Amino acid sequence: MNNAQLRDEVIRISGVNPSKCMGCGKCSATCPAYDEMEFHPHQFVSMIKNGDLAPLLKSDSLFRCLSCFACVERCPRGVEPAKLIEAVRLQVIREKGANHLKPESVPAMVDEDLPGQLLVTAFRKYAK
Amino acid sequence: MQVNGEFKPLIVAFCCNWCSYAGADLAGNNRLNYPAEVKIIRVPCSCRVNPTFILRAFQRGADGVILCGCHPGDCHYTSGNYYTRRRMAMLFSMLDYLGIERERTRVEWVSAAEGAKFAATMNDFVAQVTALGENKRLEDLRCKK
Amino acid sequence: MQRIGVFVCWCGSNIAGTVDVKAVAEALSHEPGVVFSTDYQYMCSQAGQDMIKASVAEHHLTGIVVCSCSPRMHEATFRKTATAAGLNPYMVEIANIREQCSWVHKDMPIGTEKAIILGKAAVAKVHLNAPLTPGESPVTKRALVIGGGIAGIQTALDIADAGFKVDIVEKKPTIGGKMAQLDKTFPTLDCAACILTPKMVDVAQHENVRIFSYSEVSEVKGFVGNFDVTIKKHARFVKEDLCTGCGACVDKCPMKKVPNEFNLGMDNRPAIYIPFAQAVPKVATIDPAHCNMLKNGKCGLCARVCTAGAIDYTQQDEYVQEKYGAIVVATGFNPISMDKFDEFAYNQSKDVITSLEFERLTNAAGPTAGKLLRPSDGAHPHTLVFVQCVGSRCTACAEKGKEYCSKICCMYTAKHAMLVRDKYPDVDVYVFYIDVRTPGKNFDEFYRRAVEEYGVKYIKGTVGKVVPENGVLKVQASDLLNNKQLHIDADMVVLAAAIEPDRSARPLATMLTASMDTNDFFTEAHPKLRPVESPTAGVFLSGACQGPKDIPETVSQAGAAASKVIGLLAKDKLMGNPCVASSNEAMCNGCSSCANVCPYGAITYEDKEFRMPDRTVALRRVAKVNPAVCQGCGCCTVACPSGAMDLNGFKNDQILAEVDAICK
Numbered sequence: 001m002n003n004a005q006l007r008d009e010v011i012r013i014s015g016v017n018p019s020k021c022m023g024c025g026k027c028s029a030t031c032p033a034y035d036e037m038e039f040h041p042h043q044f045v046s047m048i049k050n051g052d053l054a055p056l057l058k059s060d061s062l063f064r065c066l067s068c069f070a071c072v073e074r075c076p077r078g079v080e081p082a083k084l085i086e087a088v089r090l091q092v093i094r095e096k097g098a099n100h101l102k103p104e105s106v107p108a109m110v111d112e113d114l115p116g117q118l119l120v121t122a123f124r125k126y127a128k
Numbered sequence: 129m130q131v132n133g134e135f136k137p138l139i140v141a142f143c144c145n146w147c148s149y150a151g152a153d154l155a156g157n158n159r160l161n162y163p164a165e166v167k168i169i170r171v172p173c174s175c176r177v178n179p180t181f182i183l184r185a186f187q188r189g190a191d192g193v194i195l196c197g198c199h200p201g202d203c204h205y206t207s208g209n210y211y212t213r214r215r216m217a218m219l220f221s222m223l224d225y226l227g228i229e230r231e232r233t234r235v236e237w238v239s240a241a242e243g244a245k246f247a248a249t250m251n252d253f254v255a256q257v258t259a260l261g262e263n264k265r266l267e268d269l270r271c272k273k
Numbered sequence: 274m275q276r277i278g279v280f281v282c283w284c285g286s287n288i289a290g291t292v293d294v295k296a297v298a299e300a301l302s303h304e305p306g307v308v309f310s311t312d313y314q315y316m317c318s319q320a321g322q323d324m325i326k327a328s329v330a331e332h333h334l335t336g337i338v339v340c341s342c343s344p345r346m347h348e349a350t351f352r353k354t355a356t357a358a359g360l361n362p363y364m365v366e367i368a369n370i371r372e373q374c375s376w377v378h379k380d381m382p383i384g385t386e387k388a389i390i391l392g393k394a395a396v397a398k399v400h401l402n403a404p405l406t407p408g409e410s411p412v413t414k415r416a417l418v419i420g421g422g423i424a425g426i427q428t429a430l431d432i433a434d435a436g437f438k439v440d441i442v443e444k445k446p447t448i449g450g451k452m453a454q455l456d457k458t459f460p461t462l463d464c465a466a467c468i469l470t471p472k473m474v475d476v477a478q479h480e481n482v483r484i485f486s487y488s489e490v491s492e493v494k495g496f497v498g499n500f501d502v503t504i505k506k507h508a509r510f511v512k513e514d515l516c517t518g519c520g521a522c523v524d525k526c527p528m529k530k531v532p533n534e535f536n537l538g539m540d541n542r543p544a545i546y547i548p549f550a551q552a553v554p555k556v557a558t559i560d561p562a563h564c565n566m567l568k569n570g571k572c573g574l575c576a577r578v579c580t581a582g583a584i585d586y587t588q589q590d591e592y593v594q595e596k597y598g599a600i601v602v603a604t605g606f607n608p609i610s611m612d613k614f615d616e617f618a619y620n621q622s623k624d625v626i627t628s629l630e631f632e633r634l635t636n637a638a639g640p641t642a643g644k645l646l647r648p649s650d651g652a653h654p655h656t657l658v659f660v661q662c663v664g665s666r667c668t669a670c671a672e673k674g675k676e677y678c679s680k681i682c683c684m685y686t687a688k689h690a691m692l693v694r695d696k697y698p699d700v701d702v703y704v705f706y707i708d709v710r711t712p713g714k715n716f717d718e719f720y721r722r723a724v725e726e727y728g729v730k731y732i733k734g735t736v737g738k739v740v741p742e743n744g745v746l747k748v749q750a751s752d753l754l755n756n757k758q759l760h761i762d763a764d765m766v767v768l769a770a771a772i773e774p775d776r777s778a779r780p781l782a783t784m785l786t787a788s789m790d791t792n793d794f795f796t797e798a799h800p801k802l803r804p805v806e807s808p809t810a811g812v813f814l815s816g817a818c819q820g821p822k823d824i825p826e827t828v829s830q831a832g833a834a835a836s837k838v839i840g841l842l843a844k845d846k847l848m849g850n851p852c853v854a855s856s857n858e859a860m861c862n863g864c865s866s867c868a869n870v871c872p873y874g875a876i877t878y879e880d881k882e883f884r885m886p887d888r889t890v891a892l893r894r895v896a897k898v899n900p901a902v903c904q905g906c907g908c909c910t911v912a913c914p915s916g917a918m919d920l921n922g923f924k925n926d927q928i929l930a931e932v933d934a935i936c937k
Binding site: 020022023024025026027028029030031034035040042043070074075076077078 | 616662666667668669670674707733734735736737738749750751752753756758
């Protein structure tokens with residue numbers, strides 16, 4: 001897929017219209033994993049809007065996103081950056097093939113202190 | 129209507145007084161040509177056009193009917209063209225059901241500044257109806273002398 | 274049968290160049306009812322008009338068809354000619370054979386053929402024309418202004434200065450509105466009270482102005498020139514005519530813990546109060562929700578200290594009926610609620626405030642006497658964070674924010690930041706912005722001064738969350754230009770809350786049948802050409818009730834609305850447009866379809882007695898169109914299921930006759 005096709009695919013999967021972004025930066029202001037990321041949420045939106053996806057696909061930032069959806073909650077324009085990030089992540093995972101997290105392997109990993117949301121986000125990230 | 133073996137459609141255009149009729153005047157002022165098959169009827173607002181007027185035009189042998197009004201949000205009477213839009217959606221779907229080609233009817237928003245758009249719209253609409261040929265399905269032959 | 278005269282104009286070569294005018298006149302002379310048909314070089318010239326007049330007399334014409342230029346050009350001319358000839362002006366129809374025929378077609382036979390058809394359509398229409406007379410209605414020479422903020426005050430003053438009576442209805446105990454709460458005004462930094470309070474006094478002392486404070490409009494009937502309005506005067510339990518505003522009662526009132534709405538709840542007031550020192554009218558008001566005497570009859574201290582004997586615990590709401598010729602809406606705005614913006618911790622920390630609260634905090638007459646003190650502990654703050662666009666330009670959630678730009682926030686935030694830096698150079702001021710919007714005279718210069726001269730730190734980005742922790746506000750924000758996430762320990766956070774129309778506007782719009790947009794701003798009759806008039810005749814718009822506005826804009830719109838009102842009240846009688854809808858009572862079944870689509874509220878219903886075929890009398894609900902209010906769009910005619918509603922000048926049978934003539 002070329003960049004434009006990839007962009008259209010990401011927009012289709014996520015159901016998000018990145019053109020709605022007015023560049024306020026509230027997603028990046030909200031993001032708890034900001035310092036962990038090479039590309040920040042507002043950059044994700046703008047790069048997808050511009051079809052500049054190659055650096056994103058290679059970036060570790062995809063997996064640094066906690067999928068906490070704080071940006072989705074706070075965005076004043078309804079852009080939903082986390083869904084865009086998830087769609088890009090999906091592209092990467094699909095290219096790699098196979099599930100990286102299987103339900104049957106979960107019980108062994110469960111730890112009393114582990115927040116439940118972590119499991120949910122882990123499935124979001126590694127099992128599509 | 130056949131003129132010298134060539135089909136010339138009969139087009140009735142309803143234009144609202146404030147935008148589209150003025151747009152048609154502007155087309156004239158700028159000498160922008162469009163086919164003489166188009167005959168304009170002036171109404172105060174596009175919402176004055178009763179669907180029966182359009183049916184009557186078809187009944188009397190019109191080949192196409194176009195309804196022009198102010199752009200949505202610009203209606204001189206604030207909301208008239210919104211009613212037009214809904215009424216015509218209803219009428220056109222009924223005409224569709226009756227087997228009248230969707231291309232014989234059209235609603236177009238033309239502002240008083242859009243003389244060029246008016247002429248272009250009429251050129252396009254006439255070409256479209258010409259391609260369809262005569263309206264035979266709704267024409268009431270009893271109305272023909 | 275009409276006797277119709279057809280007059281075909283050459284318009285020099287404009288028409289005659291592409292249309293064979295003689296052939297048109299000849300063809301139309303054979304149409305039924307046409308008794309005279311001719312052509313002339315310039316029909317609109319004096320000679321042409323004289324010819325029409327002479328023909329009317331000679332041939333006893335009852336209708337005239339002029340085949341000429343667009344009716345938008347000369348319809349009025351030929352109607353005047355008809356009047357001069359003794360005909361009703363509405364017996365004239367124009368066939369547009371210039372703009373819509375000769376100028377757009379090049380071929381003579383084609384142009385001629387079309388001109389004949391257009392002429393035939395006009396003849397067919399004239400056959401069905403009926404003489405129309407515009408209705409007349411008298412004008413009550415008094416205006417009502419709803420809302421006593423700067424918009425209402427300015428409108429009232431301008432109308433009153435022109436010599437007309439004006440009443441202002443204000444729901445608060447004093448006029449002055451939002452501007453009275455402001456500290457300084459941008460971009461000149463002159464103090465709001467210094468320029469507003471003289472105007473408040475002017476309006477109160479003006480012989481042509483009456484002020485109904487602590488009052489609301491409860492009912493509006495009638496139409497342009499003749500509104501019947503009921504004003505509800507809330508009981509203030511103080512006789513307005515006796516109270517001198519000395520304030521003795523205010524000092525003595527034992528119930529002192531009522532949140533002071535004028536200072537937005539940042540301090541307290543007694544149960545009997547005067548909102549602020551320069552209030553107009555300067556009269557005390559008892560808050561019945563907190564007064565012990567009114568609640569349980571135990572107190573009465575204010576009555577004892579009042580030397581004027583103005584206190585009256587038995588006062589009741591009073592209703593005043595008045596007639597008005599015009600109504601001006603000036604209901605203004607309010608900041609939106611911050612309850613839905615949890616991320617800014619507005620409800621968790623007293624140190625997170627809105628900009629309007631900040632105005633009171635920096636105002637010398639405010640709760641801190643103008644000293645910048647942290648609301649939670651009264652300490653001097655060292656770091657201030659201003660957040661722009663809180664709830665403005667927000668499309669994600671309709672309950673939370675507003676999709677429009679509130680327009681005034683960029684400028685007042687620059688003002689606040691500048692004032693802080695001016696008084697307290699030791700305070701760090703951050704402004705988080707998405708865009709800085711400064712269209713306006715001297716606006717951008719003002720904002721740049723805040724940055725360049727006063728050292729306000731403008732950061733492109735926004736605040737994501739504010740967490741109160743150990744007495745400081747942990748602010749997490751983005752700095753988009755440097756691609757960084759910032760963490761600032763702030764002492765205070767000021768939110769530029771979006772503004773919305775006052776809540777009283779929606780029920781008022783229903784009473785006035787004035788239309789509103791989805792955000793509850795009043796819509797104007799035309800966004801460019803009639804910006805201060807409501808589509809409802811006789812209702813005018815002033816200030817922020819029509820859209821977000823700053824003070825200069827509000828004042829200019831207020832003046833514009835006043836001039837429109839003056840133009841209306843200066844008339845003794847209103848001439849209506851005779852091309853209005855009318856209902857055939859015999860056919861109307863009272864279904865309300867027409868009233869539902871009428872954008873002007875011109876249609877009402879009345880119960881009328883009808884003689885039935887069996888000689889009984891039946892009472893039926895039928896539609897009645899008010900010709901003074903109807904603007905003649907004709908929407909109702911199509912909505913009417915029984916065909917009772919028709920539009921004068923564009924009757925169903927007239928349009929159908931045109932259709933038939935064209936399709937023949």
